[in-house]
Structure formats: structure tokens, C-alpha cells
Amino acid sequence: MTSSRTKWLGLVVISLAVSLIIVDSTIVNVAIPSIVDELAITSTQVQWVQESYTLVFAALLLMFGTLADRFGRRRMLLIGVVIFALSSVLAAAARSGDLLIGSRVLQGVGGAMILPSTLSVINATFRGRDRAIAFAVWGSTIGGMAAVGPVLGGWLTTYFSWRWAFGINVPLGVVIVVGVLFFVLESREPGARGLDLVGAVLSIVASGTLVFGLIEGRTYGWWLADTVPDIGSWSWPFDLSPIPIVFLIAALALIGFVLWGIRRERAGRPTMLAFGLFTIPSFRNGNIAALIVSLGEYGVILSLPLWLQNVLGYDALQTGYVILALAIGSFVASGFAGSFGNRISPVWIVRMGILAEMVGVAAVGLVIAPDTQWWSIAIGLFVYGFGIGLATAQLTGVVLKDVPVEQSGQGSGTQSTARQVGSALGIAILGTVLFTSVGASLETRLADNDTIPDAVKTQIVDAVVDSAGNAIPGLDNRSAEVAAEARAAFSDGTRYSAFAAACFLALGLLATLRLDGRRQEYEGEHAAEPAGTDAVR
Structure with missing residues (x-):
């Protein structure tokens, strides 16, 4: 067992590693308008710049959680940080949207190695009240860094280049690698079984095709083909859009994943998902709630920076300052949770947090307009951030509190996957x-404007949508009236996106009603170490 000092220093390093992947998932948001301008990417590519990272992240979490248990959690963490840092170099040097998206895919691979490893290390290293504190630090790091990212990205984009939003990961990665080597102990499960490769493939196919369909549906058509997809000289030969077929593949892959996993588990063979864990009520219901909540939790962070810069005319740094209200709210919430966490049931804190998120994001939606003042947005974001700070850490603890330590890799991987799948679906849907x-x-x-030909109206609409709003400032040189309509339309879209996020959060709040709201006593400070955990330098 590690010394107390080394254990807590290791938690600091783990928090830095979590910060690396969470900041990167949000730092790009405020840089998107600059990326659109320099690389000329479309609105669909804008979604993929975000989605490629989140999708790969979600698809590989389970597999890497299992591998971390078998081959070593610290080892997996180190490999993940190195891959993440190297892929960040590729992203910073990207000269096209496709290359940037490809780099984000590699970042997703590194991130998927990092996150479940950090949770598994905490679960295997800390006991009793120390574990509760460690989870609180872990969760508060996620909530706070989700908002620090836009501020850092705004500063780097405004005074340097959007490329530094990725380049900053390299020195941070070096610091984390050194810290892990010195302060994080290796832990593994000596009896960990092999990898379910078929299950891994089915999970990747299911999540990948589902998100692809949700994003590309507006491009190719939800039922009949609006745009004919082609690969080289081959073109889609049917009137039916490929999107329904993609959704069918996703459904079949998901069904196959579940049936395959249950069959292997009954035969005593390793599975991607520990289906037996879903017999634990806290684990099952907590994951359902986490997935639904994540659908709406970060939706506003996708659309708001685009709206602030393209409609209100803020630069990237000013946008980051507005979103900083979210980080402040999360910081305040961490203090609240620390003061009342031992007197109020974690489930009730989760419910309070989700309710605050719902109220905050709905408030943002209500005030969005082309002439909105920044402070009215900041108030809603503060409430929203306060909710994230309350809900994130406590929900993680609720999900994992009854999971045996020897299954911590699969348990943490499953709950992280639930969150990331929810986030991926949220980005796609919102x-x-x-x-x-x-x-x-x-x-x-524009329909009633008789001075503009219909063909030109279509061009204007396509330009605003395809550029993710970046074309709006340029419309001022063409027609102040058209520019004003474009700003109002983008405000409408941002508002509807915020309200949709609030609806998902409301569903998540309902899902928590199946969680046990009774206050649980923590296990003793000197609880015995779990059997089978090999902790070594």
C-alpha cells in the first residue's frame, strides 16, 4: 500500500490527466470560428471535429478499461497520455478539415486510455472517506475544466493561433508523464481474463453508425436521398437515403452486442461489458441516469461559442470569459458538496445538481437574442455550472459505490462509456x-423578401449553415437587413438547442428517481484492501 503523501500527490497527477482530456474536449469550441475561417470547413465538419473525438472516446472506453485491469492501469495511463500528446501535434499542424478530424480520432484513442485508467486507480487506491474525497476532486476537475477550456482556448486563439489550443497539450503531457512515473502506483488484476474482440467490434459499429446517422441525416436525407453520397467513382444507386440503413446497422449491432455478451458471460468467458454488474441497482440505474443527463449536459457548450462570436461579435477571448461563469459555478458547487456531502444523500445532491443544470440552460435559452447582454448569459451559465459541479462527482460515486474493486476497470469503463455515449449523442442531436x-x-x-431572387436566398441560407454561422459578419457588406435576419435565425437555432438540452436534463432527473435516495455510511478509514489487487511501483 502506498504512503498517504504519495497517494494524494498521485491524485493531483490523475486530476491533471483528467484535465488534459476534458479541457481538450471544450477548448476547441471557442476556436471553431477561427478554424472554419482558416481551413474553410463546413458545419458538418464542425460537428465532426467535436464528434470524432467524443465518438472514438466512447467506443473504446470499455475495451481500454478491461485492458488496464489486465496489463496495468498506470501503464495504460502513460500510453494514453503519450498518444494524446503526439496526436495533438498532428492536430496543431493540420492543413485541412479532414486532417484535423483524423487527428481528433487519434486524440480520442488516447483519451479513452486515460479516463478509465484514472477512475480505476482511484477505486483501487483509496478507501472509505478518502475515496469519497478523491471522487469529489475527480468530478470537480471535470466540471471546472469543462469551462476553463474555453477561456484558455479563447486566449490562445485571440493572441496566438487556434493551433495552440492543441499545442498546449504537449508540455502538459510531459508534466503528467513525469508525475505518473513518480507518484502513481501500478495496479492490476492478476486474474483478469482475455479481451472480447467481437464485442469490441460490435460496440464500435453500434456507436459509430448511430452517431454518423444523427450527424449526416440532414446532409443525405432522413428517408429519401437529398444528396447522393459517393466514394471515388462509386455513387449511391438508390432513391432511399443511406441513413435509414445506417440506423438499421446500429440497431442490429447493438442487439448483437448484448446477445453476444450475455452468451459469453453465461459460458464464463470474458465480455466487453460486465453484464452481471447491471444486477446491482445503483450501477444499473446510475448509468441510465448518467447517459440521459449527458445528452443535454454539454450541448450548450457546442452552440454558444458560435453564437457569441458570429452573432454578438465577441472575439474568442471574450467568449471564453463569458463561459468562465460556468467554471465559477462549478467551483462554488464543489464547496457546497464538500460541506453537505456527509449530511445529504449523494442521490439527492445529484438531483439538486441536475435540476440546477436544467434551470440554468433553460435560462440561457430564454435570453438568447441578437442584442442579448453578456451578463444575462453568464447568470444562466453560473447556475448551469453549479449543477454540473454538484451532479458529476456524486453521480460517479453512486454508480461505482457497490462495484467490487476487482471489477473496477469494467465498472468505471461502463459508467464513463455511458457518459461519453450520451455526450456523443448529445453533440449529434443538438x-x-x-x-x-x-x-x-x-x-x-427571407421568404417574404421579394428583392432577393430565390436562388440567392438558397445560397445565403446554405452559406450561413455550412459555415456554422461564420458567413454572418460578411453579410453586413451585402445587406444589413439580410445580416440582421441571419443573426436572428442563428439566435433561434441556438435557443432551440438550449431548450432541447433542458428537455434531456429533465428526462435525466426523472431517471434518478429509480436511485436509492437513502444516505449511505462510508466504509471505515482502514478497510481491508480488496483481494487480488496487485499494487506495486
Whole structure:
């Protein structure tokens, strides 16, 4: 067993590693308008810049959680940080949207190695009240860093280049690698079994095709083909859009994943998902709640920076300052949770947090308009951040509190996957809501303008949507009236996206009603170490 000092220093390093991947998932948001301008990427590519990272992250979490248990959690953490740092170099040097998206895919691989490893290390290293504190630090890091990212990204983009939003990961990665080597102990499960490769493939296919369909549906058509996809000289030969077929593949892959996993588990063979853990009520219900909540939790962070910069005219740094209110709210919440966490049931803290998130994001939606003042947005974001700070750490603790330590890798991987799948679906759904609403609203607003030919109206709508709003400032040189309509339409889309996020959070709040709200006593400070955990330098 590690010394107390080394254990807590290791937690600091683990928090830095979590910060690395969480900051990167949000730091890009405020840089997107600059990326669109320099690389000329479309609104669909804007979604993929975010989604490629989140999707790969979600698809590989289970596999790497299992591998970490078998081959060593510290080892997996180190490999993940190195891959993440190297792929950040590729992202910073990208000269096209496709190369940037490819680099984000590699970052997702590194991130998927890092996150479950950090949770498994905490679960295997800390006991009793120390574990509760460690989880609180871990969760507060996620909540706080989700908002620090936009501020850091805004500063780097405004005074240097959006490329430094990725380049900053390299020195941070070096610090983390050194810290892990000195202060984080290796832990593994000597009896950990092999890897379920078929299950891994089915999970990747299911999540990948589902998110692809949600993002590309507005491009190719939800039922009939609006745009014919082609690969080289081959073109889609049917009137039916490929999207329904993609959704069918996703459904079949998901069913196959579940049936395959249950069959292997009954035969005593290793599975990607520990289906037996779902017999634990706290684990089962907590994961359902985590997935639904994550659908709406970060949706506003996708659309808000685009709206602040393209409609209100803020630069990247000013945008980061506005979103900083979210980080302040999360920081305040961590103090609240620390003061009342031993007197109030964790489930009730989760419910309070989700309710605050729902109120905050709905408040943001209510005040969004082309002439909105920054402080009215900041108030809603503060409440929203306060909710994230309350809910994130406590929900993690609720999900994992009854999971045996020898299954901590699969348990933490499952709950992380639930969150990331929810986030991926949220980005896909809320991004589609945003851009579809912007297009429909602008078409309606321009319909009665007889001075603009229909063909030109279509060009204007396509330019605003495809550029993710970056074309709006340029419309001022063409027509102040058209620019005003475009700003109003983008405000409409951002508002609808915020309200959709609030609806998902409301569903998540309902899902927590199946969680046990009774206050649990923590295990003793000197509880015995779990059997089978090999902790070594």
C-alpha cells in the first residue's frame, strides 16, 4: 500500500490527466470560428471535429478499461497520455478539415486510455472517506475544466493561433508523464481474463453508425436521398437515403452486442461489458441516469461559442470569459458538496445538481437574442455550472459505490462509456437541432423578401449553415437587413438547442428517481484492501 503523501500527490497527477482530456474536449469550441475561417470547413465538419473525438472516446472506453485491469492501469495511463500528446501535434499542424478530424480520432484513442485508467486507480487506491474525497476532486476537475477550456482556448486563439489550443497539450503531457512515473502506483488484476474482440467490434459499429446517422441525416436525407453520397467513382444507386440503413446497422449491432455478451458471460468467458454488474441497482440505474443527463449536459457548450462570436461579435477571448461563469459555478458547487456531502444523500445532491443544470440552460435559452447582454448569459451559465459541479462527482460515486474493486476497470469503463455515449449523442442531436433550425428559420425570414431572387436566398441560407454561422459578419457588406435576419435565425437555432438540452436534463432527473435516495455510511478509514489487487511501483 502506498504512503498517504504519495497517494494524494498521485491524485493531483490523475486530476491533471483528467484535465488534459476534458479541457481538450471544450477548448476547441471557442476556436471553431477561427478554424472554419482558416481551413474553410463546413458545419458538418464542425460537428465532426467535436464528434470524432467524443465518438472514438466512447467506443473504446470499455475495451481500454478491461485492458488496464489486465496489463496495468498506470501503464495504460502513460500510453494514453503519450498518444494524446503526439496526436495533438498532428492536430496543431493540420492543413485541412479532414486532417484535423483524423487527428481528433487519434486524440480520442488516447483519451479513452486515460479516463478509465484514472477512475480505476482511484477505486483501487483509496478507501472509505478518502475515496469519497478523491471522487469529489475527480468530478470537480471535470466540471471546472469543462469551462476553463474555453477561456484558455479563447486566449490562445485571440493572441496566438487556434493551433495552440492543441499545442498546449504537449508540455502538459510531459508534466503528467513525469508525475505518473513518480507518484502513481501500478495496479492490476492478476486474474483478469482475455479481451472480447467481437464485442469490441460490435460496440464500435453500434456507436459509430448511430452517431454518423444523427450527424449526416440532414446532409443525405432522413428517408429519401437529398444528396447522393459517393466514394471515388462509386455513387449511391438508390432513391432511399443511406441513413435509414445506417440506423438499421446500429440497431442490429447493438442487439448483437448484448446477445453476444450475455452468451459469453453465461459460458464464463470474458465480455466487453460486465453484464452481471447491471444486477446491482445503483450501477444499473446510475448509468441510465448518467447517459440521459449527458445528452443535454454539454450541448450548450457546442452552440454558444458560435453564437457569441458570429452573432454578438465577441472575439474568442471574450467568449471564453463569458463561459468562465460556468467554471465559477462549478467551483462554488464543489464547496457546497464538500460541506453537505456527509449530511445529504449523494442521490439527492445529484438531483439538486441536475435540476440546477436544467434551470440554468433553460435560462440561457430564454435570453438568447441578437442584442442579448453578456451578463444575462453568464447568470444562466453560473447556475448551469453549479449543477454540473454538484451532479458529476456524486453521480460517479453512486454508480461505482457497490462495484467490487476487482471489477473496477469494467465498472468505471461502463459508467464513463455511458457518459461519453450520451455526450456523443448529445453533440449529434443538438448540433443537428442547431443547424437545421438555423436553416429553417432563415428560409422563413427571407421568404417574404421579394428583392432577393430565390436562388440567392438558397445560397445565403446554405452559406450561413455550412459555415456554422461564420458567413454572418460578411453579410453586413451585402445587406444589413439580410445580416440582421441571419443573426436572428442563428439566435433561434441556438435557443432551440438550449431548450432541447433542458428537455434531456429533465428526462435525466426523472431517471434518478429509480436511485436509492437513502444516505449511505462510508466504509471505515482502514478497510481491508480488496483481494487480488496487485499494487506495486
